[in-house]
Amino acid sequence: MTHELYPASDFDRWAVSYDQDVQSGDFPFAGYLQALDTVVKLTESAPAMRVLDVGTGTGNLALKFAALGCRLWCTDFSSLMLEQARSKLPQARFALHDLRQEEWPEGFDVKFDRIVSAYVFHHFDLQEKIRILQNLTRRLVSDGRLVIADIAFPTRQALEETRQRLGDAWEEEEYWLADQSLAALRRAGFSASFIPVSYCAGVFCILQH
Numbered sequence: 001m002t003h004e005l006y007p008a009s010d011f012d013r014w015a016v017s018y019d020q021d022v023q024s025g026d027f028p029f030a031g032y033l034q035a036l037d038t039v040v041k042l043t044e045s046a047p048a049m050r051v052l053d054v055g056t057g058t059g060n061l062a063l064k065f066a067a068l069g070c071r072l073w074c075t076d077f078s079s080l081m082l083e084q085a086r087s088k089l090p091q092a093r094f095a096l097h098d099l100r101q102e103e104w105p106e107g108f109d110v111k112f113d114r115i116v117s118a119y120v121f122h123h124f125d126l127q128e129k130i131r132i133l134q135n136l137t138r139r140l141v142s143d144g145r146l147v148i149a150d151i152a153f154p155t156r157q158a159l160e161e162t163r164q165r166l167g168d169a170w171e172e173e174e175y176w177l178a179d180q181s182l183a184a185l186r187r188a189g190f191s192a193s194f195i196p197v198s199y200c201a202g203v204f205c206i207l208q209h
């Protein structure tokens with residue numbers, strides 16, 4: 001049996017305290033609120049647009065699109081995270097779904113105007129990130145946008161400097177390296193840009209050529 005590095009049960013345990021943790025302002029959540037706001041801005045969303053939030057967690061990003069009058073579809077593989085999100089967003093559609101699966105959840109077989117995500121993709125290596133993004137872009141309308149906020153560093157050197165500076169507060173995960181990731185995204189046929197929002201957070205805006 002393969003060992004699951006980031007199992008859903010870890011997120012189930014985190015669900016109740018998650019909203020408090022993101023407010024710390026410390027690594028890895030330095031810039032969290034700015035990152036979510038940057039996603040909203042880059043999507044240029046309008047009321048009634050169909051927005052899919054993958055790895056919605058407690059629904060903090062989805063909530064911002066609900067406030068704009070968008071229609072929401074939200075997925076996560078942690079049932080207890082989804083329970084928190086449901087309580088904030090009674091009007092949204094939810095599905096318990098692992099992003100790594102090719103199979104798509106029932107009731108989610110529509111084309112989305114926008115697909116968004118925050119603080120999820122650092123659980124996947126670069127190859128897996130690209131594979132998931134390719135799967136997601138197939139669910140977008142032709143002029144759709146995919147916008148992702150996450151823990152990200154401009155370069156390997158910037159990551160190493162932060163690792164040294166943080167010492168024991170550092171956690172090793174599959175953080176985005178913007179230069180390397182943008183090159184890989186472009187090789188995979190995406191048009192992509194990166195906006196840093198703090199020393200450890202940034203937003204990728206991804207379009208299909």
Ligand SMILES: C[S@@+](CC[C@H](N)C(=O)[O-])C[C@H]1O[C@@H](n2cnc3c(N)ncnc32)[C@H](O)[C@@H]1O
Binds near residue numbers: 011058077
């Ligand atoms: C750090 S939280 C981010 C939650 C929310 N998007 C936010 O910005 O606050 C990561 C979320 O991704 C979900 N997640 C992690 N791996 C996943 C996977 N393979 N499939 C679906 N959801 C996943 C976790 O359950 C958790 O809710």
